[in-house]
Amino acid sequence: MEEERGTTERVLTLLGLLQQRPVWTGPELAERLGVTPRTVRRDVERLRAIGYPVQASQGTGGGYQLGPGQDMPPLLLDDEEAIATAVSLLAGAGDGDAALRALTKLDRVLPTRLRHEVRALSGSVVSFDGGRTPVDPEMLMTLARACRDEVxxxxxxxxxSSGQRRVEPYRLVASDRRWYLLAYDLDRDDWRTFRVDRMNEVTARSWRFRPRAAPDAASYVQESVASRVYAHQARFLVHAPAETVRAQIPASAAVVRARGSRCEVVSGAADLDFVLMHVVLLGHSFEVIEPAELRKRCRVLAERLSAAGGPGP
Known part of the structure; x- marks a missing residue:
């Protein structure tokens, strides 16, 4: 029993080492574990037997490394449990990014033989509530895998500008209403935000890419949705705490940044009067930062409102 416990502890230590860096040589692992290279080979076989895809390569730069699934233990579910779990997550993928994150992890270890069953059964699950614009869960999975695998x-x-697009996917971002993909557009040489419900014929290619320095995904998508997609953008300094104003404005309608005891509100619209009306209705004092024409518009509307109030008593 003592010998078995020692072997188990050593195999777990070996697994930990393999998760720490991409490649280890046999002699390096033997030295770290205090055993012979032959024992390392036996322990590697033990890991393979319980489902860890340990790969071995020869020659310069070769050694042992974990393949796909390296960040998770083997799937401790039978086929029926695995299918039920995956279908539940597929059904929930349209309602939250936590479900998609869990499904992406499950995808690493879901046996190939079960995937066609999951695809078939997921079509039998629907939701009757409103919420986020519906998208194909399989499309979300394709995009999530591509982000994960960097293809x-x-x-x-x-x-x-409709048409075919070719991108390096970075992150999927969930808003209160929609799913968005932040990706580097290879044809336009810039970062872009794409609504997933407007995407069709999504295919992951075989070409891998080296990740670029990327903006913060959530902030970038929020700013794109709230202002950059509109013909006009406006910035206001609102005399109220950021927490108060965030509670009044949906995240998809404006970006709110703390500025001490006040906050900056950035929003966009096809008509600047529309943005101005919503800031007025917040009920706080505010100043227009930009654009200059909006400050002029405020003066015109102030005179009109004053006139509408009629002469004083």
Whole structure:
């Protein structure tokens, strides 16, 4: 029993080492574990037997490394449990990014033989409530895998400059209403935000890419949705705490940044009067930072409102 416990502890230590860096040589592992290279080979076989994909390569730069699934233990579910779990997560993928994150992790270890069953059964699950714009869970999974595996994605896009797009996917971002993909657009040489419900024919390509220095995904998408997609953008200094104003404005409608005891509000619209009306209705004193024409518009509207109030008593 003592010998068995020692072997188990050593195999777990070996697993920990393999998770720490991409490649270990046999002699390096033997030295760290205090055993012979032959024992290392036996322990590697033990890991393979319980489901860890330990790969071995020869020659310069070769050694032992974990393949896909390296960050998770083996799937301790039978086939029926695995299918039920995956279908539940697929059904929930349209309602929260936590479900998609869990499904992406499960995808690493879900046996290939079960995937067609999951795809078939997921079509039998629907939701009757409103909430987020519905998207195909399989499309979300394709995009999530591509973000995880750092491979290019191609798709047709049905908005703005419609047509075929080729991108390096970075993150999927969930808003209160929609799913968005933050990706580097290879044809336009810039970061772009794409609504997933406007994407069709999504395919992951075989070309891997080296990740670029990327903006903060959530902040970038929020600013894109709240202001950059509109013809006009406006910035206000609102005389109220950021927490108070965030509670009044949906995240998809404006970006709110703390400025001491006050806050800056950035929003956009097809008509600047529309943005101005919403800031007025917040009920706080405010100043227009930009654009200059909006300050002029405030004076015009102030005179009109004053006139509408009629002469004083």
């Amino acid at each position: 290019e994605v191609g798709f047709s896009y049905l908005a703005g």
